[in-house]
Amino acid sequence: xxxxxxNKSDVKDSVISDxxxxxxxxLLKEYNAQxxxxxxxxxxxxxxxxxxxxxxxxxxxTIKEHFGIIHSWDEIINQLHTLNDTSDEGVQYKxxxxxRHGQGFHNVKHTENPELWDAxxxxxxxxGKIVWGPDPELTELGIQQAKDNxxxxxxxxxxxxxxxxxxxxxxxxxxxxxxRSVDTMIYTWEGVxxxxxxxxxxxxxxxxxxxxxxxxxxxxxxxxxxxxxxxxEPGFExxxxxxxxxxxxxxxxxxxxxxxxxxEIFDGPDEIVSITSHSGSIRSQLMVLGHRPFAIGTGGFIPxxxxxxxxx
Numbered sequence: 001x002x003x004x005x006x007n008k009s010d011v012k013d014s015v016i017s018d019x020x021x022x023x024x025x026x027l028l029k030e031y032n033a034q035x036x037x038x039x040x041x042x043x044x045x046x047x048x049x050x051x052x053x054x055x056x057x058x059x060x061x062t063i064k065e066h067f068g069i070i071h072s073w074d075e076i077i078n079q080l081h082t083l084n085d086t087s088d089e090g091v092q093y094k095x096x097x098x099x100r101h102g103q104g105f106h107n108v109k110h111t112e113n114p115e116l117w118d119a120x121x122x123x124x125x126x127x128g129k130i131v132w133g134p135d136p137e138l139t140e141l142g143i144q145q146a147k148d149n150x151x152x153x154x155x156x157x158x159x160x161x162x163x164x165x166x167x168x169x170x171x172x173x174x175x176x177x178x179x180r181s182v183d184t185m186i187y188t189w190e191g192v193x194x195x196x197x198x199x200x201x202x203x204x205x206x207x208x209x210x211x212x213x214x215x216x217x218x219x220x221x222x223x224x225x226x227x228x229x230x231x232x233e234p235g236f237e238x239x240x241x242x243x244x245x246x247x248x249x250x251x252x253x254x255x256x257x258x259x260x261x262x263x264e265i266f267d268g269p270d271e272i273v274s275i276t277s278h279s280g281s282i283r284s285q286l287m288v289l290g291h292r293p294f295a296i297g298t299g300g301f302i303p304x305x306x307x308x309x310x311x312x
Contacts (some may be wrong), residue, residue, distance in 0.1 A: 004062065004145055006295035009114045011058060013282050014295035016251060023252035024287065032311075039266045039308040040167075042290045044093065047076060047305040057295045065150040065301055066159075073156070076305070077167045080271055083307075090310035094266065095183035097302035098172060098285055099149075099276040101180040102142030106132035106212035107298055122210040123245075134212030134240075139181050145249055145299025146187035153192050170308050171196035172270035174261065176204045176277040177215050182225055184299070186274040197230045201242070202261040208248035215240045243267065254282035264289055266308045 003017060006014070032038050044048045044292055049068040070078060076095070083093045109132050110117040125133040138146075156168060169192065175181050177199045189195055199221065205213045215221075218238045225230070265273060276286070282296050289306055296302055 001058060001169070004148070004297045004300035005059070006024050006057060006174045006297035007111070008298065009110065010279060010297050011277055011295040014057075014293045016283065016287055016293055020251040021287070023250060024255045027252050027256050028259065031259070037310055039263055040105070040311050041262065041288060042270060042307050042309075043267075044305040044307055046070060047079075048303050050302050051291060051304070055294075062300060062302070063148065067152075069303075073168050074157075080132065080305070084271060093267065093271070094306050094308070095272045096289075096304045096306055097272075097274045097301055098282050098296070098304060099184065099274060100223035100279055100282055100296045100298060101138070101176075101184040101276065102138045102145040102187075102299040104132065104136040104180040104212070104298075105130045105139055105144055106210075107142075108132070108139060121214065125211045133216035133218050135179050135216045137256050138180050142180065142184070142298060143186060144188055146184045149188045149299065149301065150190060150192060153188070157192070169193045170191045170270070170272045172265075172268060172272075173204060173274045174229075174265060175275070176201055176281065177201055177221055177232075178204060178213075178278070179216065179221075179224070181276045181278065182221075182230065185274070186228070188276075189274075195229060199225070199230065199232045199236070200221070200261050200264070201233065201236055201262075202257045203275065203277045203281055204242075206249050206251075206280040207242050208244045210248070214243040250289075251280075251284065253282055255287055257287045258284040 043051055045051060047070060049065060049070060056112065069296065080093055080095055087093070098277060108130065109121055121127065125131060173195055175185050175197060183198070185197065204215060207213055218232065218236050261269060262285065279296060282302070283293065286292070287292060289304055291304055294302055
């Protein structure tokens with residue numbers, strides 16, 4: 001099996017219930033009512049296999065299937081440019097690459113026994129053998145998953161328009177503040193393109209209770225990554241003020257803050273964008289964008305061709 005095909009737990013965690021969708025719709029109405037305008041998202045059909053209902057997420061190998069493209073990269077990018085050039089004001093299109101971080105030490109412990117993880121181990125930081133919190137590091141497998149994606153990107157670039165990387169490579173990178181996400185992005189894009197990257201706290205994993213989802217202080221993140229040219233969004237708190245030991249966000253609450261992140265991203269000019277985050281974040285991002293649920297394994301990613309309409 002490929003190193004990034006989702007396991008049973010990934011598939012289970014990607015599902016969104018009717019009640020969760022209803023809660024999101026209710027929160028979204030309140031959220032939109034407080035803003036003078038907002039983007040409404042939908043997925044352009046017929047671009048990627050992952051958006052098709054008949055595509056089996058448990059067997060789909062993103063790398064072997066050339067990221068899931070149905071037509072050529074030239075056709076996809078030409079369509080993206082044409083739609084943006086000819087659309088009315090207040091309508092825009094973006095190609096998003098939603099990436100999940102590579103395997104972290106918390107994923108190792110979770111895989112041992114998912115039920116015991118939720119009930120016991122997720123509340124702790126270590127079992128005395130490995131440490132998974134706060135803010136766990138990538139495992140060797142997690143690093144290799146990102147490097148495999150790096151090689152895959154280089155192959156895709158070589159196979160399109162005589163290696164013109166400008167056709168398909170993102171020009172803007174957004175990412176969760178957790179080390180597993182930032183390091184995954186760095187290993188994935190090393191030697192491929194220059195990073196124009198910004199850390200957004202709104203892209204973090206489901207917040208609360210699980211110690212692995214408590215982030216590092218801002219000074220620790222800045223010391224490790226700002227020298228690499230990675231920026232931290234304005235207003236980023238020094239300490240993690242959002243993580244609570246006794247309250248975990250609902251799926252709808254995660255979706256609302258990911259909606260806020262996507263609103264910010266779509267206010268920007270870049271047509272091709274990379275977002276590196278987490279399984280819970282991607283589940284919510286796909287719901288916000290109007291995409292079918294699609295499980296993403298550690299180190300996996302999913303491209304989405306998005307139409308956004310500004311509603312005043």
